[in-house]
Amino acid sequence: MKENLYLTFSLNNYLYGINTVDVEEIFTLPELTIVPEVPHGIIGFVNVRGEILPVIDLNIKLGYLSPDYRLTDSVVVLKCEELQLGIIVNQIHEIREISLEEITNELNQQRESVVVEQTNIIAGVVKFPDDIFILNNPRKWLEDGEIQQLISSQIYLKEEIFANYNIDELQANDTELLLLQKSIFCPNATLEEKKVFKQRADNLKISTKSHNFKNFKTLAVITLNNHLFGIDLEMVREFVDIRQVTPIPCCPTHIIGNINLRGEILTLVDLRGLLLNLPPQGVVVGSKAMVIEVEGIVAGVIVEEIYDVMFSLNLQKITAIPNSIHAINEQYCQGAAPYHEKIMSILDMPKIFLQGGLIVDEAI
Incomplete structure (x- = not known):
């Protein structure tokens, strides 16, 4: 993916962005194993397919109070040179294309000074309708000594806790008793x-233990x-809000018109006729588009x-199917x-773009 694409997410009523180059995967928040004497902001660890992942609460790192964790929270796994880091987020939003010129250090005066001071975590802000705080490379969040401290904790957990734990040996009643008596993570749950938190952790540990990760696609x-x-x-490339469409005369019905994306003119198309044999429905209030690039052809595709x-x-x-x-x-x-509990169809975008009659070559 391009290096100027940012995954956006919300946390504690603020909007953040992290470069997708730093993102490994995302999963719903599992139960975390709590270990004493860890770097500031690290709230626990989880076994992800045999690898011990430290998880950060950015609220703590940024000086806020940490709210109770919820089942709807997610963990974003980030690359951090010697190890991976997870961060807890409240809601995942879109991927946006953001240039370096759009990132500024001029924050609104109303923003808490504690955020401004965390320059090792916050690289700047992008002035969209809602400010998006841009996160630095995760390696800058921790000192060298903290990295070594986390590595030591990972070794301890891998050898002493997860290696000796076998969920199959626990009966259902024993599991409930264990949750009531020994659960330190999210005690108010x-x-x-x-x-649910515990089952998620168990699934992360065993779900794909024997799979070859070359067989995975995002x-x-x-x-x-x-x-x-x-x-x-x-x-x-990214997801965008559709604000204004310029109609193109004498075009097939699946071509809705042109949109201006930060100076780049893109054709907006509706796939419903091609995929579902339904007439195009055009743009309604709140419509979004995903910007697709296939072999140098770029177009906006309407999504609901x-x-x-x-x-x-x-x-x-x-x-x-x-x-x-x-x-x-x-x-x-x-x-x-x-x-999850539904079925999705996997689109063959190269075939759609190159053989589906979707693109009109001649200029209008």
């Missing part, structure tokens, strides 16, 4: 919430007419809702795959 997941579609994230911006899919789980999804034009799909 209900018993049912603690069980997808963006969107909806069209209540159908879920997955798109290879390598082809997605963005379900996920970085979904890690095991390619071994791709199957033929079920007969129950009869409305999908299978010609432009690579197959179907589970997405």
Whole structure:
């Protein structure tokens, strides 16, 4: 992906952005193992497929009070040279293309000074309708001594805790008793919430232990007419709000018009006719587009809702499109795959762009 693409997310009513170059994966918040004497801001560790991941609460690092954690929170896994770091976020938003010229150190006077002072974490702010705080490279968040302290904690946990834990040896009642008696992470959570946190941690440890990670691909997941579609994230430049469309005369109905994206003129297309044999519905209030680039061809594609911006899919789980999804034009799909408790169709974007009659070559 391009180096000026930023994953945006909200935390404690603020909007943040981190360069996608630094992002490894995203998963819902699991139970964390608490270890004493760790660097400031580290709230726990989790076993992710045999690797011990330290998790940071940015609220603590930035000097805020840390609110209770929720089942709807997520962990964004970041690269940090010698190790990986996880950060807890409240909600994942879009991927945006942001140039260095748009990042400024001129923050609003109303912003708390504690944020301004954390220059090792906050690189600057982008003045969108809502300010987006841009995070520095994660390696700058910790001192060398803190990195070594985390590595030592990882070794301890890998040898002494996770290696000796076997969930199959626990009975259901024993698990509930353990949650009530020994759960330190998120102590104010209900018993049912603690069980969900713990099950997530167990799933992270064992879910893909034997898989080859070359068989994984990161997808963006969107909806069209209540159908879920997955798109290879390598082809997605960013997601944008559609504010103004200039109609193009004498074009097929799937071409909605042109949009101006920071000086770049892009053609906006509607895939519903191609994929679902439905008439284009045009742009409504709140419409978004994903900017797709395939072999040098760039266009905006209308989406109804963005379900996920970085979904890690095991390619071994791709199957033929079920007969129950009869409305999908299978010609432009690579197959179907589970997405949580639903089924999504995987779009073949190169075929759509190059063979679907989607692009009009001649200038109007």
